[in-house]
Amino acid sequence: MSPPDVTLTGRRIVYPFGGTMYKTHACGSLRPEHIGQRVSLAGWVNRRRDHGGLTFIDLRDRSGIIQIIANPEISSESHQIVEEVRNEWVLQVEGIVQRRPKDMENPALPTGEVEVEVDKIHVLNQALTPPFPINEETEVDEMLRLKYRYLDLRRQRMQYNLELRYRMVKYIRDFLDERGFWEVETPILFKTTPEGARDYLVPSRVHPGEFYALPQSPQQLKQLLMVAGVERYFQIARCFRDEDQRGDRQPEFTQLDLEMSFVEREDVMAITEELFSSMVEELVPEKSTFAAPWPRLTFQEALARFGRDDPDIRFGLELKDLSDLAVDCGFKIFERAVESDGEVRGINAKGCGEYSRREIDELTEFVAEFGAKGLAFLAVDEGGEHRSSFSKHMGPERIQAVLDRLEAQSGDLLLFVAGQPQVVFESLGRLRVYLADRLGLRDPDVLAFCWVIDFPFVTWNEEEGRWDPSHHLFTSPLPEDIPLLDTDPSHARGQQYDMVLNGLEVGGGSIRIHDRGLQEKVFKLIGLQPEVARARFGHLLEAFEYGTPPHGGIAPGIDRICRMFAGESHIREVIAFPKNQAARDVMANAPSPAEAEQLKELHLRLVD
RNA sequence: GGGGGUGUAGUGUAGCGGUUUAACACGCUGGCCUGUCAAGCCAGAGAUCGCGGGUUCGAAUCCCGUCAUCCCCGCCA
Numbered sequence: 001m002s003p004p005d006v007t008l009t010g011r012r013i014v015y016p017f018g019g020t021m022y023k024t025h026a027c028g029s030l031r032p033e034h035i036g037q038r039v040s041l042a043g044w045v046n047r048r049r050d051h052g053g054l055t056f057i058d059l060r061d062r063s064g065i066i067q068i069i070a071n072p073e074i075s076s077e078s079h080q081i082v083e084e085v086r087n088e089w090v091l092q093v094e095g096i097v098q099r100r101p102k103d104m105e106n107p108a109l110p111t112g113e114v115e116v117e118v119d120k121i122h123v124l125n126q127a128l129t130p131p132f133p134i135n136e137e138t139e140v141d142e143m144l145r146l147k148y149r150y151l152d153l154r155r156q157r158m159q160y161n162l163e164l165r166y167r168m169v170k171y172i173r174d175f176l177d178e179r180g181f182w183e184v185e186t187p188i189l190f191k192t193t194p195e196g197a198r199d200y201l202v203p204s205r206v207h208p209g210e211f212y213a214l215p216q217s218p219q220q221l222k223q224l225l226m227v228a229g230v231e232r233y234f235q236i237a238r239c240f241r242d243e244d245q246r247g248d249r250q251p252e253f254t255q256l257d258l259e260m261s262f263v264e265r266e267d268v269m270a271i272t273e274e275l276f277s278s279m280v281e282e283l284v285p286e287k288s289t290f291a292a293p294w295p296r297l298t299f300q301e302a303l304a305r306f307g308r309d310d311p312d313i314r315f316g317l318e319l320k321d322l323s324d325l326a327v328d329c330g331f332k333i334f335e336r337a338v339e340s341d342g343e344v345r346g347i348n349a350k351g352c353g354e355y356s357r358r359e360i361d362e363l364t365e366f367v368a369e370f371g372a373k374g375l376a377f378l379a380v381d382e383g384g385e386h387r388s389s390f391s392k393h394m395g396p397e398r399i400q401a402v403l404d405r406l407e408a409q410s411g412d413l414l415l416f417v418a419g420q421p422q423v424v425f426e427s428l429g430r431l432r433v434y435l436a437d438r439l440g441l442r443d444p445d446v447l448a449f450c451w452v453i454d455f456p457f458v459t460w461n462e463e464e465g466r467w468d469p470s471h472h473l474f475t476s477p478l479p480e481d482i483p484l485l486d487t488d489p490s491h492a493r494g495q496q497y498d499m500v501l502n503g504l505e506v507g508g509g510s511i512r513i514h515d516r517g518l519q520e521k522v523f524k525l526i527g528l529q530p531e532v533a534r535a536r537f538g539h540l541l542e543a544f545e546y547g548t549p550p551h552g553g554i555a556p557g558i559d560r561i562c563r564m565f566a567g568e569s570h571i572r573e574v575i576a577f578p579k580n581q582a583a584r585d586v587m588a589n590a591p592s593p594a595e596a597e598q599l600k601e602l603h604l605r606l607v608d
Numbered sequence: 609g610g611g612g613g614u615g616u617a618g619u620g621u622a623g624c625g626g627u628u629u630a631a632c633a634c635g636c637u638g639g640c641c642u643g644u645c646a647a648g649c650c651a652g653a654g655a656u657c658g659c660g661g662g663u664u665c666g667a668a669u670c671c672c673g674u675c676a677u678c679c680c681c682g683c684c685a
């Protein structure tokens with residue numbers, strides 16, 4: 001059999017496979033060139049159209065659909081069998097590929113110019129009526145889909161998603177292989193992660209009272225591989241975190257774990273950009289992306305312009321700082337905000353000047369969820385008249401300055417939030433995305449990658465009264481900011497980079513600390529006693545004593561990126577067997593109670 | 609951990625205090641049909657309206673509880 005001939009046909013990547021005892025060809029591969037050939041096919045009944053005499057069957061396999069025609073004048077036996085057949089039965093058929101009669105072609109099918117007139121049909125298996133339609137894309141209750149996941153996956157949308165994901169992972173392997181990376185597997189049974197999310201624990205039978213933990217990521221191991229001289233490592237790594245679920249989170253997920261020696265952050269970013277930009281071109285050419293280099297935003301810039309550190313840069317509606325104009329402006333709410341170390345920022349909702357009071361109230365309620373005490377507005381009507389919640393308190397020159405700052409034109413709606421920076425950014429950042437959705441500005445065919453860099457190295461933990469690392473313990477600060485660790489830690493920046501796609505954080509990484517002195521300085525800064533550090537990270541710290549190269553890496557989330565490529569809104573749709581919102585596998589019913597016997601063997605006793 | 613939405617034949621929905629014997633579409637079953645491809649036509653089966661309690665002369669409809677599920681916040685790199 002010849003190697004797969006990969007072509008893109010619509011959303012499906014179709015290639016022929018066959019040449020087994022059951023089928024000479026894949027259903028979706030038949031074309032006019034096969035006319036006259038005797039073929040055997042096998043697949044599922046997608047649909048049956050019974051004309052009493054002639055009966056048509058759409059036979060479906062992974063590659064696509066072909067029309068089978070059972071003519072009683074050709075084979076009465078086959079025609080009789082076809083009478084009994086129902087949707088989703090598994091058939092093997094034999095017959096001759098024929099050109100369809102004139103005007104009977106189906107342009108909707110890639111195989112639509114031909115059909116197979118059968119003379120032999122074998123029912124390989126019967127099927128119950130499925131609990132939801134397999135042959136059309138209808139909305140189905142989520143729990144039902146998960147319960148019958150094997151049927152859900154039979155549907156075209158899910159087959160596309162499964163294949164897309166496979167292509168992504170294969171593309172990654174090929175791409176990195178060409179650049180000298182080795183894929184190395186790391187343990188699933190490993191050690192508890194001191195910081196971060198909750199661990200999944202695995203009791204040890206042979207060591208009573210002791211536990212493995214499933215890795216939250218192979219972070220420590222990939223750094224050890226750098227010490228080991230691997231220089232360029234990657235892994236399609238399964239990661240486990242026992243936290244509550246969200247639309248873009250699962251208890252287990254997959255990341256492209258990648259680490260390189262003798263690199264600076266630009267090196268890691270460059271190879272990541274090249275990987276994913278070329279992948280978009282290759283796998284989802286119908287989508288457009290920004291060519292490398294992707295836009296780089298500092299953390300401060302991301303906040304100032306978009307209100308978030310995971311900005312969606314596909315559209316404008318950017319935030320503008322108006323704090324300087326708020327001083328003595330006459331509008332008490334703005335003035336007080338600035339006086340109490342707060343600020344005033346606004347966005348220009350282009351073309352929303354006609355919004356009713358009620359619609360604006362709705363926006364106000366929206367930002368209230370994120371702590372905004374109110375939402376000041378200024379609608380610029382045609383002819384320069386204003387409708388505003390504050391213009392009567394503010395002089396005309398100051399209003400003009402506000403209009404200029406937000407580049408307002410007639411028909412625009414300007415929206416303002418005043419308060420503490422955190423609240424201003426959060427509420428306007430959310431409002432910006434909310435408005436973009438309302439205005440249809442988030443083009444699903446654009447994949448806008450960007451980098452956010454120069455994150456604060458540490459953040460102040462109010463509850464514990466100490467500095468916490470923003471990324472993780474082994475992230476290196478920017479070399480020029482190292483002196484700040486002693487004098488002004490809040491202004492030190494880390495060599496961290498977040499990979500953001502359409503407003504979703506899809507990966508993060510950093511250049512790591514490979515110098516013992518600097519590592520100790522960082523431990524000291526975050527209040528980690530040397531003894532405690534040794535207990536938690538002893539193996540790692542010891543390893544670092546034996547000649548550690550400068551290194552850094554990144555971990556792009558495969559599930560999230562795949563779901564964006566597939567145009568899906570949940571990573572569930574690109575995972576073959578996902579868990580539901582409550583972290584339960586409803587198909588297999590996991591987790592489930594353990595047998596008393598098993599518990600005993602594991603030296604475990606349930607407390608309630 | 610907190611908040612919100614949803615739950616009606618196999619599926620997707622309508623009905624939201626009484627002319628409902630719970631409706632429609634798809635699916636399912638049977639019949640007719642030789643060019644359909646969401647085939648068509650005819651007939652039919654299929655629902656104690658998630659579960660429990662309450663209000664009422666009367667509850668799918670209102671209230672309380674509970675379960676399931678989805679979403680948001682918290683949590684989470």
